[in-house]
Amino acid sequence: PVPPAAAAQFSTPLNVAHRGASAYAPENTVAAFELAHEQGADMFELDVQETRDHRLVLMHDTTLARTTDAESVFPDRAPWRVGDLTLAEIRRLDAGSWFDAEYEGEPVPTLGEALRAMGESRLGLLLEIKAPRLYPGIEARVAAELRRHPSWLAPGRLAVQSFDWNSMRTFHRAMPQVAIGLLGTPAVAELPELARFADQINPPYRDVTPEYVGRVHRHGMEVFTWTVDDPAVMRRMTSYRVDGIITNRPDLMR
Template structure:
């Protein structure tokens, strides 16, 4: 639980993550992009905790690998945008995640760039994030970033997830990447999580991809009702990213998506509630 890690929060909302067939979603799942990243430093434990408070169903996190093969939450190839690596290690340009050990990365501040309230946040490991989320009711959408840079990362992610067996068993876990070949390899290593493919596959590609993937997750600008129906016909779900504007969120709902990936989960939850009220009236 987040409280065990020293994060002082109001009682967590009781959340329900429903696993439904691709063609029968009653409402889209709200996925907090890098946690509640509009209101907390992305990919930190505070962003995950805030996602829970804001009513997200799932959180999306980005995973990369350190020089000593630790799995850490970090979106960028380098540490410069979201940590103080340049000042702590001034001679280590270009500050690639893969060039630092976990012990070195633990020295970095991963929150001050976001504002004073984020000061002192650290880069969490995947294991720490899984432990923090345990019991929160949140599902997890785990993106493996640029797997070509970290040969064998699929096996190491699978191994970490096996050490947290409640995740694959609960049906609340999706592993995704822009690298569809990596996701095919991951599916062979660990068939229990759903596999997500980032991007917008062509109609011709969908039959083969449906053989190992359960989701197609395109940028929201590419989403049309016709494309959603096409993906659904192949038995896969559609999670659109990263959509923050209420009008765009409503368009995704009307278009039949199964999930909205957003930096503002509280806004998405409000739009969903308004939409449900209109349908019930």
């Protein structure tokens, strides 16, 4: 544990709810985002993919099987890829029951619905574009949706991240005013080049050392680390001076 005198000199990292307050509510649903707000998160994270008819929906896996009832609603559509179903079809699915009966009927939200539902909150948003290679042109469609909801473009409120750094170069060209996060742990030698378009380096917490955080900071970027649900690791990451901690348990992080 960090002694209080030492802790006082550290800035507090942002509390980022991973797929919403996903330890307590079904991930990537408006219910999970609202709960994150109630639990005192600073930001929420979500995963965006595209339907067969090019509508933006929130889903972590590239198939619908784990977090919806797609297998029973569409038994002949295996393997239930997000990109194989239309929005109208996906809207028939229940994205809550798999988690708990309390959430029965919770829909798969579109990105626009989530932006509208949480727009009045004080929360920031960490928007992940998931598997962009499956959805050519998704960067421009995400940018267009964000332009329809300009309150999210307020300075400091939004960052867009991906494991696919080329996709982030594309998104940066489409919306240079939005902060860009790169998921993963680039080598220190890569940081100067990446800093030309990125604002955050977002590694798994096991990769994070105080030296690495210092190197990223020296290149003018921030570090948001994931997925941290253990209070001891939250304290350690705070002592390493990360800028954000992405957690399924925003209440604990608070």
